[in-house]
Amino acid sequence: MSTPEATETGHGDISTGVAGGDSNASATRITPGNALRPEDIALEVKTGLVKPSEDVAEYALRLGDDALILAQRLGHWISRAPELEEDIALGNIALDQLGHARSFLTYAGAGMPKEDGTATSEDELAYFRREHEFRSVQLFEQPNGDFAATIARQFVVSYYQYQLYRRLTESTDATLAAIATKAVKEVDYHRDHSSQWVLRLAGGTEESRTRMIHGLRLMWPYVNELFQDDDLTRRLAEAGAGVVPSSLREDFDRLTADVLTEAELEVPDVPAAPGGGRYGKHSEHLGYLLAEMQVLAREHPGASW
């Protein structure tokens, strides 16, 4: 997998790495104006058109879990945001993340067949795994806190996901590339949203500045985990299907620093947490989130909705 040029600058420029657009991103029937839906992937899985390798499935599970947990967190803001426009904006971002999660999980499930040989569904993965089976990194499960904490989390996530998806548009795995091609455009807006709020809160009132600084300090210990490599990501990078997370760090640091500098903020000087989410070691927060998310589905195992 080729490394995109390092000339990419702030948000708004998504041409690099997305060249070719939807029509080339997938070997399947995804064309411009006909965006990739989770249902499309499910159909391709069912008809045997696509099947991820074991490594790709595990990788898709990681990325799907990240997006799912974030969607669950952000969904909580709907009807509670500081302004109606933010109910809509945060709801939109949650929906985008949920869409990415559904695509990644559907694809992951295709590489994780059940005993009868059929693919594991997105819902079976979301609702019937236990806490230690989730592969999301710990940043995504961090509580919403106040609006500044949520924006701090969004700021880190959107800059990270943008770099990641931008690179994955060139994945040798056509389905991962297709998901990333759709996702990178959406995450670019998330980046715009979060960076604008970082500037507003940092440059608004004394209170908002204090809260923004506090929010960044709350989230920054979990930044390191985003960029940790392991055998899986090294193998996938070698095969051109995935990315070693450490290779995203430089652009992430540079682009977030641009915003922080403009906001007259420092990169928080806080110790990094050890992480471990990719191996099922989560913070104390995930269990509650899952308990709420899964409760109804688990009351009616096997039911369809």
Place this chain on the structure above:
Amino acid sequence: MAAQNLQSVPAERTAGTSETADAEGQAHFDRIIAEDSRIEPRDWMPAAYRKTLLRQVSQHAHSEIIGMQPEANWISRAPSLKRKAILMAKVQDEAGHGLYLYSAAETLGQSRDKMMDDLIAGKARYSSIFNYPARTWADMGAIGWLVDGAAICNQVPLCRASYGPYGRAMVRVCKEESFHQRQGFEILLELSNGTPEQKQMAQDAVNRWYAPALMMFGPPDDDSPNSKQSMAWNIKRFSNDELRSRFVGMMVEQVRVLGLTLPDDQVRFNEDTRKWEHGPLDWHEFQEVLAGRGPCNAQRLERRRAAHDDGAWVREAAAAYAAKQSAKQQKEYAA
């Protein structure tokens, strides 16, 4: 002339002697209503027309915003990811409807902040249906099918309301509402064809939401003092009872497809009047909920108040930042 105090009344219409302006304005207004054409924000309008509309449109906006809560209650627990996505999109649509409607109401001369303050202070009303709890997942189906269904019956004629901004807002609102109703129907259909527990859940939800949904059309015609004037002004096109009867007829057909029943054994088509009839409704309960003594009135208002209060520092920050940026730009421009 009260309307003169409102900022949306343009200077040219309020210039001159107010009596002449009033007489001319009234003639113009009467002509537009007689032609069944549209009043626009800059047109002269009677103070009572403005007041009626402002009340109706702002109440409608408040209903959308408060109405987000019972459904937001199930976003985190939606039983499949697809349903979660649909529900999120739906509640988000409602925030959007609230925004268009507050904007439409603002053209009548009142700020969104003031309307929001009135809502939080308990001075403004919203549809009493949202003071009932959404106890189970099936309520997402029943709210979509019955509550949004009733709302559509009410709102489709409002697309032709004489006040332009309101009518136009309703066109878009109705398009989205019809999606909402279909997704509600689909939830119930899936449950009805599911396990016995799921079917029971669906029937229970329909039982609980049926009567409150019928009461959404407002009091019976002989007890609805404002209706006549609203109809004369081409705001309202059909009476409460007329709309209610139509709605019952639609539900009778659809509930069969769902394989469920309506909790009303007196529903029948009256061959003489050619109208659908239903059993008695508990208007005492309606008045109680309207008066603030419903199951969730306090909870709904408190949640809105909390969101508003918790967000105050964010809105202040955004305003302060915008002011600083604008001052900076002016300085740069001057330099």
